Amino acid sequence: MSDYSQSIVLIPTLNERENLKDLIPSIFGLMPEISVLVVDDNSSDGTRELVGFMKTGFKNLFLLERKNNFGYGRSSIDGFKWIFERPYDNVVTMDADFSHNFNEVPALLEKLKNSDVAMGSRYIRGGGVKNWSFFRRVLSRLANLYVKIILGLPAADATSGFNAYRVTSLKKINLDKIDSNGYAFLVELKYRLFRAGSKFIEHPILFSERREGQSKMSGKIIWESIKLPWKLKLFN
Numbered sequence: 001m002s003d004y005s006q007s008i009v010l011i012p013t014l015n016e017r018e019n020l021k022d023l024i025p026s027i028f029g030l031m032p033e034i035s036v037l038v039v040d041d042n043s044s045d046g047t048r049e050l051v052g053f054m055k056t057g058f059k060n061l062f063l064l065e066r067k068n069n070f071g072y073g074r075s076s077i078d079g080f081k082w083i084f085e086r087p088y089d090n091v092v093t094m095d096a097d098f099s100h101n102f103n104e105v106p107a108l109l110e111k112l113k114n115s116d117v118a119m120g121s122r123y124i125r126g127g128g129v130k131n132w133s134f135f136r137r138v139l140s141r142l143a144n145l146y147v148k149i150i151l152g153l154p155a156a157d158a159t160s161g162f163n164a165y166r167v168t169s170l171k172k173i174n175l176d177k178i179d180s181n182g183y184a185f186l187v188e189l190k191y192r193l194f195r196a197g198s199k200f201i202e203h204p205i206l207f208s209e210r211r212e213g214q215s216k217m218s219g220k221i222i223w224e225s226i227k228l229p230w231k232l233k234l235f236n
Contacts, residue, residue, distance in 0.1 A: 004033045006088055009027060010083070012039045017050050024058065034060065035088070040065055041070040084167065090164060112166055117190065120205035146229065163190075
């Protein structure tokens with residue numbers, strides 16, 4: 001059995017109470033020694049209260065409450081900085097909505113034995129998506145092709161949010177230089193890690209539509225994702 005005591009799962013949240021009440025026990029049921037950090041953007045649905053209550057039953061569950069500068073990218077960065085101050089070797093990022101299968105966390109961590117970044121990929125052999133419209137499938141494929149052509153990232157699925165990182169690799173980049181959000185943040189983080197010499201590997205995942213709650217996709221996030229690769233290519 002693998003030792004997960006030096007690994008932590010980072011979950012940014014905004015109104016994910018209904019998902020977390022099932023997800024957190026599931027993660028600890030699979031990997032009792034692992035830690036989980038919920039980074040919450042001032043949820044109004046009782047997310048923070050739920051995590052606070054659940055901490056009494058799970059000693060390796062932690063909550064980072066954020067009061068301003070909201071957004072997925074900044075939540076992730078604040079979570080990374082919290083982790084840097086503690087003795088963790090590996091961090092897995094995932095969504096709370098069950099679109100990422102927690103059962104794949106051990107496989108992602110295993111791949112860090114031979115890489116710095118292990119990416120959950122929908123677009124390699126064995127990966128895929130479930131319950132998506134044809135338009136969304138095409139849009140996602142084109143977005144990843146667009147990123148790969150412009151930035152040269154060694155990834156079929158640069159926009160995936162289900163990833164494992166060595167903490168030492170994350171510490172090599174300046175997180176404060178990252179100001180993007182949403183999918184753009186995921187691309188920028190990987191690009192900066194790539195430029196810093198990190199070794200990448202992909203692991204096939206099946207991405208499912210969220211179980212509860214509402215998607216945080218917006219026109220602003222899409223537009224930011226279109227502009228970002230050129231910004232990184234030309235000015236970094």
